[in-house]
Amino acid sequence: MSKPDFSTLTQDNIVAFLGDIFDRRGGEEYLGEPVTMAEHMLQGATIAEQNDMPEDVIVAALLHDIGHFTSEFGTYHPDDTEDRHHEDAGAEVLAPFFPSVVTDCVLYHVAAKRYLCATKPEYFKRLSTASVHTLELQGGPMSGDEVTTFEANPNLEKIIQVRYLDEAGKRADMVTPDFWHFAPMVQRVVDAHLNASSG
Numbered sequence: 001m002s003k004p005d006f007s008t009l010t011q012d013n014i015v016a017f018l019g020d021i022f023d024r025r026g027g028e029e030y031l032g033e034p035v036t037m038a039e040h041m042l043q044g045a046t047i048a049e050q051n052d053m054p055e056d057v058i059v060a061a062l063l064h065d066i067g068h069f070t071s072e073f074g075t076y077h078p079d080d081t082e083d084r085h086h087e088d089a090g091a092e093v094l095a096p097f098f099p100s101v102v103t104d105c106v107l108y109h110v111a112a113k114r115y116l117c118a119t120k121p122e123y124f125k126r127l128s129t130a131s132v133h134t135l136e137l138q139g140g141p142m143s144g145d146e147v148t149t150f151e152a153n154p155n156l157e158k159i160i161q162v163r164y165l166d167e168a169g170k171r172a173d174m175v176t177p178d179f180w181h182f183a184p185m186v187q188r189v190v191d192a193h194l195n196a197s198s199g
Helices: 014-025 037-050 055-063 086-094 100-107 109-119 121-126 129-137 144-151 156-168 179-198
Strands: none
Touching: 014 037, 014 179, 037 055, 037 156, 037 179, 055 100, 055 156, 055 179, 086 100, 086 109, 100 109, 100 156, 109 121, 109 129, 109 144, 109 156
16 A cells, blocks of 8 residues: 655645554653653543534644644653744644634644633642643743733633643543544544635
């Protein structure tokens, strides 16, 4: 069987491209957590699906850390002394194919952690040791001005939902379906967005 050609990404192969990344690299370590990269994202998506959240939130949770695989900065390592901006890399890959609510959830899921640490002091207690470390690299809790700017985002509510799903998806014992369970949903979100924008 020949390897799929992903040199040019289109509406017809973006989902296969993302699934290929999950299949090839999903077993990589995730930030020193007790789950792999794929397990982490699949857990967030599964929890969202179990709670009947909208498809755009489920898909955003599934893809929020895809930038760890596509970033030219490489994947995060616990010894890092500077942030690698995986959220920018992930949003850049997804932007041509997904609605802004999905790309915003990817682009701002790191900012959402800083926002919640600034506005909900109890949220900090939810963070794992690795997440506390990356918080320091990412600038710590937001300033008042940053909070005001962040709250102006029209997708704020769903960005925050994905952030909570991010924190929830770190369970060593959770069984989830694989990426391909969600693939038809991912394709629906892509198709609805691109068909609406071209119509």
